[in-house]
Amino acid sequence: MHRTGELYGQFQTLEQQKESATLGMWVFLITEILFFGGLFLAYTVNRHAFPTAFGVGGNMLDLNLGFFNTIVLIASSFTMAMSVWSAQTSRRKAVPAWLIATLLLGSAFLGIKVVEYKQKFDHHLIPGHNFDVTYCSRNQVACGLGDKEFADEQKEIREGIEAEKAPRMSEEEATVALNAHAQLYFSLYFGMTGLHALHMVIGAGLLLWLIFEGFKGRFDANYNTPVENIGLYWHFVDIVWIFLFPLLYLINRHLA
Amino acid sequence: MSEHQEHIVSPKIYLTILIVLLIGTGATVYAAKIDLGRWNIVLALTIAVTKMTLVILFFMHGKYSARRTKLIIASGFFWLAIMLVLTLADYTTRHAEPSRSQLAPVRKLEPQPGAPLSA
Numbered sequence: 001m002h003r004t005g006e007l008y009g010q011f012q013t014l015e016q017q018k019e020s021a022t023l024g025m026w027v028f029l030i031t032e033i034l035f036f037g038g039l040f041l042a043y044t045v046n047r048h049a050f051p052t053a054f055g056v057g058g059n060m061l062d063l064n065l066g067f068f069n070t071i072v073l074i075a076s077s078f079t080m081a082m083s084v085w086s087a088q089t090s091r092r093k094a095v096p097a098w099l100i101a102t103l104l105l106g107s108a109f110l111g112i113k114v115v116e117y118k119q120k121f122d123h124h125l126i127p128g129h130n131f132d133v134t135y136c137s138r139n140q141v142a143c144g145l146g147d148k149e150f151a152d153e154q155k156e157i158r159e160g161i162e163a164e165k166a167p168r169m170s171e172e173e174a175t176v177a178l179n180a181h182a183q184l185y186f187s188l189y190f191g192m193t194g195l196h197a198l199h200m201v202i203g204a205g206l207l208l209w210l211i212f213e214g215f216k217g218r219f220d221a222n223y224n225t226p227v228e229n230i231g232l233y234w235h236f237v238d239i240v241w242i243f244l245f246p247l248l249y250l251i252n253r254h255l256a
Numbered sequence: 257m258s259e260h261q262e263h264i265v266s267p268k269i270y271l272t273i274l275i276v277l278l279i280g281t282g283a284t285v286y287a288a289k290i291d292l293g294r295w296n297i298v299l300a301l302t303i304a305v306t307k308m309t310l311v312i313l314f315f316m317h318g319k320y321s322a323r324r325t326k327l328i329i330a331s332g333f334f335w336l337a338i339m340l341v342l343t344l345a346d347y348t349t350r351h352a353e354p355s356r357s358q359l360a361p362v363r364k365l366e367p368q369p370g371a372p373l374s375a
Contacts, residue, residue: 019324246300
């Protein structure tokens with residue numbers, strides 16, 4: 001374990017030692033890119049097959065919360081970058097301060113995610129036995145919809161069912177098809193945002209450790225590899241969300 | 257052996273990137289509400305890729321890292337491209353049953369007696 005940034009035997013210089021740490025972190029992040037890449041691929045293939053149901057599902061997400069969360073996460077990337085800068089310029093007191101800001105923004109993101117998940121739970125949009133994509137088009141009060149929102153919801157479901165209709169398919173069969181395909185969308189929604197949220201939780205744990213060590217004044221111009229590398233991880237998680245937000249929330253907003 | 261000197265990115269650059277990223281976020285929401293047909297997704301992904309590039313180059317110091325690190329970063333996206341392109345080359349050129357149900361013009365036709373089922 002590097003305690004103060006001394007040079008280890010296998011390296012010639014401190015720069016080389018630091019560069020190796022950065023390189024190693026990037027190799028790890030590449031495995032993460034491919035990990036999430038598989039889910040993005042599953043999303044693409046299924047959206048290609050069921051564009052209507054994915055559009056219906058996407059419009060059921062709360063755009064305002066998703067938009068706000070994107071801003072929160074981008075801001076947290078900025079505060080993370082500032083903590084790296086503080087360490088690099090030996091501003092020892094500023095390091096934990098920026099890290100705390102990052103942790104607070106990250107926690108805000110997760111808190112808003114909880115609110116969104118709860119809303120989906122109330123609207124019967126959790127994949128499983130009680131999944132019912134038409135629920136809010138039949139239960140105005142339970143979904144807390146205004147008259148116009150409720151009418152839009154019904155129109156959306158109506159059009160979704162029409163689009164699902166294959167030759168000689170009954171109304172019920174088309175509804176079942178829409179429900180099944182929308183459930184696929186929500187499975188991907190929860191899978192992808194859930195895995196992203198798990199990464200945020202792990203990142204928050206790492207931040208807690210950094211804050212603890214930062215208060216001891218451990219990170220400065222001479223030694224800041226943990227801040228730098230956990231920063232890389234945090235920015236990576238931000239990048240995943242940069243793609244999740246338009247793909248999950250904005251698919252069909254122009255038709256809504 | 258020439259060694260790479262640590263480059264410190266100034267807060268001014270970080271702040272500029274933050275502002276550009278926020279503008280990009282606003283732009284992607286605005287663009288999504290305009291009907292551009294199939295170009296909606298192209299525009300959304302272009303904005304997302306631009307935002308990602310800025311995060312990698314500046315927040316993650318990609319622009320200032322050693323050439324070896326740059327090569328590793330590029331190789332990661334190269335492998336991702338292999339996975340996406342080869343898989344989609346298969347899926348998008350097959351006519352599996354689920355895709356067929358989405359072909360709007362075809363399914364409106366009622367099959368004529370004696371005619372083959374597929375139009």
